Amino acid sequence: MAVAELTTPTCTKQGLRSSEVFYLSAGTPSFRRLSFRPLRRTHSSRISCSVNQTAQAPVAVQTKDPKSNKPECFGVFCLTYDLKAEEETKSWKKLINVAVSGAAGMISNHLLFKLASGQVFGPDQPVALKLLGSERSFQALEGVAMELEDSLFPLLREVQIGIDPYEVFQDVEWALLIGAKPRGPGMERAELLDVNGQIFAEQGKALNAVASCNVKVIVVGNPCNTNALICLKNAPNIPAKNFHALTRLDENRAKCQLALKAGVFYDKVSNATIWGNHSTTQVPDFLNARINGLPVKEVITDHKWLEEEFTDKVQKRGGVLIKKWGRSSAASTAVSIADAIKSLVTPTPEGDWFSSGVYTDGNPYGIAEGIVFSVPCRSKGDGDYELVKDVIFDDYLLKRITKTEAELLAERRCVAHLIGGGVAFCDLPEDTMLPGEM
Amino acid sequence: MAVAELTTPTCTKQGLRSSEVFYLSAGTPSFRRLSFRPLRRTHSSRISCSVNQTAQAPVAVQTKDPKSNKPECFGVFCLTYDLKAEEETKSWKKLINVAVSGAAGMISNHLLFKLASGQVFGPDQPVALKLLGSERSFQALEGVAMELEDSLFPLLREVQIGIDPYEVFQDVEWALLIGAKPRGPGMERAELLDVNGQIFAEQGKALNAVASCNVKVIVVGNPCNTNALICLKNAPNIPAKNFHALTRLDENRAKCQLALKAGVFYDKVSNATIWGNHSTTQVPDFLNARINGLPVKEVITDHKWLEEEFTDKVQKRGGVLIKKWGRSSAASTAVSIADAIKSLVTPTPEGDWFSSGVYTDGNPYGIAEGIVFSVPCRSKGDGDYELVKDVIFDDYLLKRITKTEAELLAERRCVAHLIGGGVAFCDLPEDTMLPGEM
Numbered sequence: 001m002a003v004a005e006l007t008t009p010t011c012t013k014q015g016l017r018s019s020e021v022f023y024l025s026a027g028t029p030s031f032r033r034l035s036f037r038p039l040r041r042t043h044s045s046r047i048s049c050s051v052n053q054t055a056q057a058p059v060a061v062q063t064k065d066p067k068s069n070k071p072e073c074f075g076v077f078c079l080t081y082d083l084k085a086e087e088e089t090k091s092w093k094k095l096i097n098v099a100v101s102g103a104a105g106m107i108s109n110h111l112l113f114k115l116a117s118g119q120v121f122g123p124d125q126p127v128a129l130k131l132l133g134s135e136r137s138f139q140a141l142e143g144v145a146m147e148l149e150d151s152l153f154p155l156l157r158e159v160q161i162g163i164d165p166y167e168v169f170q171d172v173e174w175a176l177l178i179g180a181k182p183r184g185p186g187m188e189r190a191e192l193l194d195v196n197g198q199i200f201a202e203q204g205k206a207l208n209a210v211a212s213c214n215v216k217v218i219v220v221g222n223p224c225n226t227n228a229l230i231c232l233k234n235a236p237n238i239p240a241k242n243f244h245a246l247t248r249l250d251e252n253r254a255k256c257q258l259a260l261k262a263g264v265f266y267d268k269v270s271n272a273t274i275w276g277n278h279s280t281t282q283v284p285d286f287l288n289a290r291i292n293g294l295p296v297k298e299v300i301t302d303h304k305w306l307e308e309e310f311t312d313k314v315q316k317r318g319g320v321l322i323k324k325w326g327r328s329s330a331a332s333t334a335v336s337i338a339d340a341i342k343s344l345v346t347p348t349p350e351g352d353w354f355s356s357g358v359y360t361d362g363n364p365y366g367i368a369e370g371i372v373f374s375v376p377c378r379s380k381g382d383g384d385y386e387l388v389k390d391v392i393f394d395d396y397l398l399k400r401i402t403k404t405e406a407e408l409l410a411e412r413r414c415v416a417h418l419i420g421g422g423v424a425f426c427d428l429p430e431d432t433m434l435p436g437e438m
Numbered sequence: 439m440a441v442a443e444l445t446t447p448t449c450t451k452q453g454l455r456s457s458e459v460f461y462l463s464a465g466t467p468s469f470r471r472l473s474f475r476p477l478r479r480t481h482s483s484r485i486s487c488s489v490n491q492t493a494q495a496p497v498a499v500q501t502k503d504p505k506s507n508k509p510e511c512f513g514v515f516c517l518t519y520d521l522k523a524e525e526e527t528k529s530w531k532k533l534i535n536v537a538v539s540g541a542a543g544m545i546s547n548h549l550l551f552k553l554a555s556g557q558v559f560g561p562d563q564p565v566a567l568k569l570l571g572s573e574r575s576f577q578a579l580e581g582v583a584m585e586l587e588d589s590l591f592p593l594l595r596e597v598q599i600g601i602d603p604y605e606v607f608q609d610v611e612w613a614l615l616i617g618a619k620p621r622g623p624g625m626e627r628a629e630l631l632d633v634n635g636q637i638f639a640e641q642g643k644a645l646n647a648v649a650s651c652n653v654k655v656i657v658v659g660n661p662c663n664t665n666a667l668i669c670l671k672n673a674p675n676i677p678a679k680n681f682h683a684l685t686r687l688d689e690n691r692a693k694c695q696l697a698l699k700a701g702v703f704y705d706k707v708s709n710a711t712i713w714g715n716h717s718t719t720q721v722p723d724f725l726n727a728r729i730n731g732l733p734v735k736e737v738i739t740d741h742k743w744l745e746e747e748f749t750d751k752v753q754k755r756g757g758v759l760i761k762k763w764g765r766s767s768a769a770s771t772a773v774s775i776a777d778a779i780k781s782l783v784t785p786t787p788e789g790d791w792f793s794s795g796v797y798t799d800g801n802p803y804g805i806a807e808g809i810v811f812s813v814p815c816r817s818k819g820d821g822d823y824e825l826v827k828d829v830i831f832d833d834y835l836l837k838r839i840t841k842t843e844a845e846l847l848a849e850r851r852c853v854a855h856l857i858g859g860g861v862a863f864c865d866l867p868e869d870t871m872l873p874g875e876m
Contacts, residue, residue, distance in 0.1 A: 325581025
């Protein structure tokens with residue numbers, strides 16, 4: 001990574017990693033990645049906190065200036081190491097850089113510890129965590145970093161905290177965009193789309209400018225499909241297919257409800273798809289899902305329940321939970337984000353698939369292009385994925401897919417000003433926010 | 439476990455597991471375990487929610503009567519399975535039963551998902567979670583159980599929720615006692631000892647009556663050392679050495695502070711001990727701790743820092759964190775509980791040890807008997823442990839150990855009425871609650 005710090009890496013439309021581009025073509029650097037970078041910013045070179053590890057002599061600890069926007073290594077994570085020089089870490093993979101926005105929030109408070117523990121990227125994958133927060137939450141970010149220190153995770157080799165995405169996203173290979181403004185009292189969905197759209201436009205630009213060119217992005221902050229669309233449209237040098245909107249919690253909930261109804265344990269449910277938007281127009285698919293390898297409709301003969309109650313059960317889960325528990329479902333959301341990552345870095349089991357909201361250009365289903373739509377995916381475990389072609393449709397499923405597609409097209413019109421589409425025109429017919437979400 | 443449901447198992451002082459006792463000597467059941475069971479209670483046999491797994495026909499889901507004290511299987515966890523009949527689970531270990539009190543609290547909200555994910559007990563160990571809450575928190579318990587459902591953890595095969603420890607602790611092999619009353623405004627430590635002592639006396643009696651005879655108990659609720667003492671004294675048929683007071687978060691923090699000062703990564707610090715009470719009299723030991731295999735005092739030559747600042751840094755960590763983060767350190771506490779369990783179920787690395795608050799009878803250090811005191815331990819990974827004899831003392835260390843020992847003896851006098859020691863006499867000199875804890 002030392003080279004990347006000294007020079008400005010190139011992103012190509014092919015999405016090569018900055019290090020790959022750079023080590024191959026360091027002689028002819030292109031500055032295309034800077035095209036979205038606001039001119040007012042001046043970024044000094046990133047501070048490297050690595051020290052040669054010499055236990056005999058105490059080393060001065062890097063202190064952080066809280067007024068600075070620059071992310072810096074935190075506490076014990078400034079006292080680092082040469083992973084290749086140490087006997088026990090020689091077999092480890094190359095350090096992976098993971099950015100998390102909304103890092104001081106409750107979902108992150110669950111997720112960060114999962115990422116650091118090795119259960120997401122694996123037991124031989126050292127991790128650097130880059131925490132993005134706001135000015136208001138900066139002290140809380142320090143608190144999170146302190147708790148990560150106190151947890152002594154062997155694989156967690158770097159923690160940086162910051163409030164400027166152009167600094168925090170530097171060289172990241174994963175960006176988990178959880179932070180978003182919650183809907184204020186009386187705020188309409190159109191207004192929320194605009195407020196959060198601004199954030200995701202800025203973060204898209206920052207990713208485009210400084211992240212690894214093949215960065216994988218998972219958008220969690222609502223409205224996540226259209227936020228992901230805004231983000232990818234503002235990052236033209238990163239492959240559009242690298243952007244995901246999280247619908248995995250919906251998929252997990254759908255599997256659980258099918259298991260409950262069928263009287264089986266949830267591990268017997270496979271091939272569950274969430275189609276479309278992460279909103280009340282989403283379509284949990286019981287036509288293609290399977291239980292013990294059999295079509296759901298053969299196992300659950302109460303088709304009235306499937307058509308009239310199942311979707312409602314999945315969608316109202318968050319609302320029921322917030323009533324019972326008094327808090328939103330941070331823990332299971334974090335689990336589903338971890339699941340979404342694992343689905344991309346481990347091969348999908350034979351015959352099965354997973355749902356993710358992805359860019360629709362070139363999709364085989366006839367869904368409108370140019371939106372982010374949840375569909376069934378398979379991965380070889382290389383971070384990439386392909387769309388599953390082997391699915392069936394009936395009139396009932398198609399009708400509902402058309403409705404969620406129409407909503408996403410309407411949302412796109414609302415944010416036209418943020419995606420280079422001219423003047424926005426917002427005609428969202430109703431509030432489709434999922435209960436229990438903000 | 440079917441046999442245990444039909445009959446009342448025996449606990450022997452040797453601490454055999456109920457199933458072992460039972461399958462070996464089912465002909466001569468003893469009722470000694472019932473000696474602490476209040477007569478007013480009448481316990482119906484436990485409801486078994488297991489159904490033969492037949493995916494073809496939907497099975498009625500067990501519904502729960504919220505007014506009942508009985509813990510029942512929750513939601514999808516009622517739709518269970520024969521672990522031995524399924525191809526993929528045939529190689530799994532026998533289901534382990536884990537009770538968690540304070541299950542609706544924030545520490546549990548982190549811990550339960552770790553236990554369910556397999557990262558604590560291992561990837562081939564199916565887990566049953568038994569959540570103990572209060573009448574007030576019952577709905578929140580349901581919320582937690584719902585989030586566990588939605589997480590689709592393959593190893594999590596049973597979840598039960600309840601508010602009666604005599605029901606929830608049935609057959610448990612691990613009891614993680616996190617729940618405790620927080621200190622109210624103006625409440626003195628003596629009063630807190632009494633209020634929480636009542637809870638832990640009751641839970642000790644319940645464990646004695648219904649848990650597995652070799653149950654391992656980790657007490658987290660404060661004041662945890664004396665709560666653990668109360669608990670074990672009320673469970674005379676469970677081996678006293680099975681009871682632990684959690685000092686692992688203190689140990690983890692001590693390692694982190696030593697690493698920071700020495701300018702090394704925390705994985706280079708070993709042999710860290712917390713001696714004594716989980717309070718401000720606790721003694722983080724820098725005499726026996728090592729950095730890169732060398733004595734700390736050889737690596738950190740600033741001995742003034744070691745003697746005058748190190749302990750303070752460890753103890754004030756929770757207070758600093760609560761100021762930064764606005765919340766107590768639930769996530770890192772949960773990590774340390776997971777660490778404490780893993781230290782008992784995996785062999786301790788050669789030459790290293792871990793800290794735990796354990797019963798002092800027969801200890802090799804000359805510490806007063808009959809209290810729960812944190813000391814260095816090693817385990818073969820069988821759930822049991824032995825005390826480390828190979829430690830050195832100097833006057834400085836001994837003086838501080840004497841002080842924390844005196845405090846624990848004073849705390850014991852405060853709770854004499856709860857441990858069969860006659861009339862309580864409370865003369866605690868000062869408030870020694872750790873900053874940031876309740």
